[in-house]
Amino acid sequence: MQATINEITERLVDSYCKSGGINHLDGKNLPSKRAIAVITMDLLRLCFPGFFDEKLLHSSEIRPGTAALVSEVLNSLAVEITKSLDYNPPPELQGGKKDFRPIARAYTIEFLNSLPSIRELLQTDAEAAYNGDPAALSKEEVIVAYPFVEAIAVQRLAHNLYLKNIPLIPRIMTEWAHARTGLDLHPGAEIGTHFFVDHCTGTVVGETTRIGDHVKLYQGVGLVASSLSEGQRLRGRKRHPTLEDHVTIYAGATVMGGDTVVGEYSTIGANVFLKASVPAHSLVVQEQANMKVMNKKERQKKAADFAV
């Protein structure tokens, strides 16, 4: 029995020695996924006070609770940012520098100081979600129940860290939200005020997307890159589309390419595949589907063949 365990272990250790890319041994510490999940949850508490707590918060007691959360996040986020900079320092920090701890702390403070302005943006998103969905009974329902609120809050937080060129952490944050909500908002995307994604599942907003104000998406919408066979050579280029203000995109539509601009007040219908710009006030709809009406007997005869 112990012999079997030893044998399997040896084979695995051999495999760890042979293959490089999927081991993380003898290297530098990576930021911890678990720690970042806890930090992100705490940041959501700071953004939406009273919504994630079991008991009611009174404004008289809000100060100590907030200070405790701020202190917690300040310490743990600075540790993770230090690991992240140690691991892969951005170009502007490369060279002589060895101890990234003071820089990480300064970044963290800067980041926490920006929470009030992030909250102002989130306020507009919550309004857009409430106003845009007749199924929403109250703004509280939107914040408590809608996956969108969590996903956009995490993206706006991660975007702030992304702009500071902090590696790994922004993406770990948005993938945490992606797993919980089905909505994949890259931390690099620039997103205006009053954004709303209804139902969320399957919608993807790529890294270099630019989104204006009052934009509304539905589930399964892709704002994606073309020419993807070039892979890494495209890094840094604008690869994803631009949506101007007041654009609406229905379920399952795909808009592709860095030069594609959807003009303001345009509507893209469900399941459209758009890879060229459209001017303001456009309405783009898929060709009417080809419809066949068959009677019961015909259908039974064709039962084995969906395609007809």
Place this chain on the structure above:
Amino acid sequence: MQATINEITERLVDSYCKSGGINHLDGKNLPSKRAIAVITMDLLRLCFPGFFDEKLLHSSEIRPGTAALVSEVLNSLAVEITKSLDYNPPPELQGGKKDFRPIARAYTIEFLNSLPSIRELLQTDAEAAYNGDPAALSKEEVIVAYPFVEAIAVQRLAHNLYLKNIPLIPRIMTEWAHARTGLDLHPGAEIGTHFFVDHCTGTVVGETTRIGDHVKLYQGVGLVASSLSEGQRLRGRKRHPTLEDHVTIYAGATVMGGDTVVGEYSTIGANVFLKASVPAHSLVVQEQANMKVMNKKERQKKAADFAV
């Protein structure tokens, strides 16, 4: 250090004072998301006895275990419903009434008494899932492994509370299931017997949808509302489609609008966007895609341009 924490805290507290909609302070208690998650999991245990437990259940010992779960749910659900009614009493309960606890308890008992009839519906769904998927090896596999079973069970439970006009809780329940399964079934939807959604991810069934018996959907199907720019003005109107008995809708199809009726025994093909009614026995398929076959050289020349 403490000064920094205080400074950040002050900025946040200022922000809490300024912006209203995304704070929950000094208000009434909201139903607890965490408590509702525990209750929902317990309800799934009551619906599918023996499936979510580590050790085998014998029918001789089923009574005490069931009674313990019932007692647990009765107490905790009554507390959450009380909070929910306090928070936002439905029209028929507004006026003089102050103590909603007896009403919440009565609702909870009524709800628990309806579990056997909800179980009868779920039995038909499990049958439909097993019969409809050749990859299913046994009914046990369907109940243990298929995300659909969890999602439809939660919807049928939440629909019962939705019909009692209890705010917030039904939606928190279905969003809990949505996060776990990718299937977004609104608690308001009326769903017949023998329902099945294969693969689940990205399928959305809107609030005022009506679904007949023996209906089968695939992943990424949207039963959605049109004219969404009107937002809150549409609340309460039938905004989502009606599917009659024995309708099948393939992956990625979108059916839109409150007046759209898909007649019985109809099939809607993948990626179709349908916004008008179709009679019984219809087969609706997307126009044949435009196909181009290029040789290797042409492809290489065009490598940078997906669009051709």
Place this chain on the structure above:
Amino acid sequence: MQATINEITERLVDSYCKSGGINHLDGKNLPSKRAIAVITMDLLRLCFPGFFDEKLLHSSEIRPGTAALVSEVLNSLAVEITKSLDYNPPPELQGGKKDFRPIARAYTIEFLNSLPSIRELLQTDAEAAYNGDPAALSKEEVIVAYPFVEAIAVQRLAHNLYLKNIPLIPRIMTEWAHARTGLDLHPGAEIGTHFFVDHCTGTVVGETTRIGDHVKLYQGVGLVASSLSEGQRLRGRKRHPTLEDHVTIYAGATVMGGDTVVGEYSTIGANVFLKASVPAHSLVVQEQANMKVMNKKERQKKAADFAV
């Protein structure tokens, strides 16, 4: 109060007696979902050493940690496989045999011995993910943050157990990954080297799918079966498509049917519905959507009617 609980309990127990399919009472033990989740997580740790741990691993200390994990998985997986074989022995094990424990242990050892070769495949997938996505900053980011890596690792592990005809466990494993990533890869699918699914959410790869090397899919892609009304009668038949080497399929496309072969180096555009084979080097794109450009006044007049 106790009377109410007893009454509800009696109604439920009556319902448990009446309806069969959704109870699991007096039967044999089912494999435990929770135990399988823990085992799967441990297997991911064995596949990607150092990536899921909080503190840095040195190669000098890798042996004891690996041996401990191997021992843990060996014991617990053998228990679950025993339950699974007891529950529903595959044809080749039916007849006289009563004690499946030695067979389960032998299967588990065989499975653990195959981890190095599974790791070689996963190495090619991680490479494909990094090379194929310009948003990826490093291979570490791919492994730490991308849902795809987790989903494909679980599929390749489960596929190994699937080939041994072990019931229930492979599907419970892939559904665990499906819930976490939105990517539904059936354990039966045969998948070549250098596979990559970007964004993951909503993509479905059916049981009898065959996928060559260097294949790239995007979110919302369905590799699905046709003629599904026949349900269980189709079990065991090849029902899902074949993709040859170097095929790329964009978001939301559906490829259907067991005889459908997508030739090597072909590209299928977004939202295409394909149900016939295409030769090598094909490019299949959806017909250009019908575009209408309306001015502001026309749009306002039509505000109530999306369909125009």
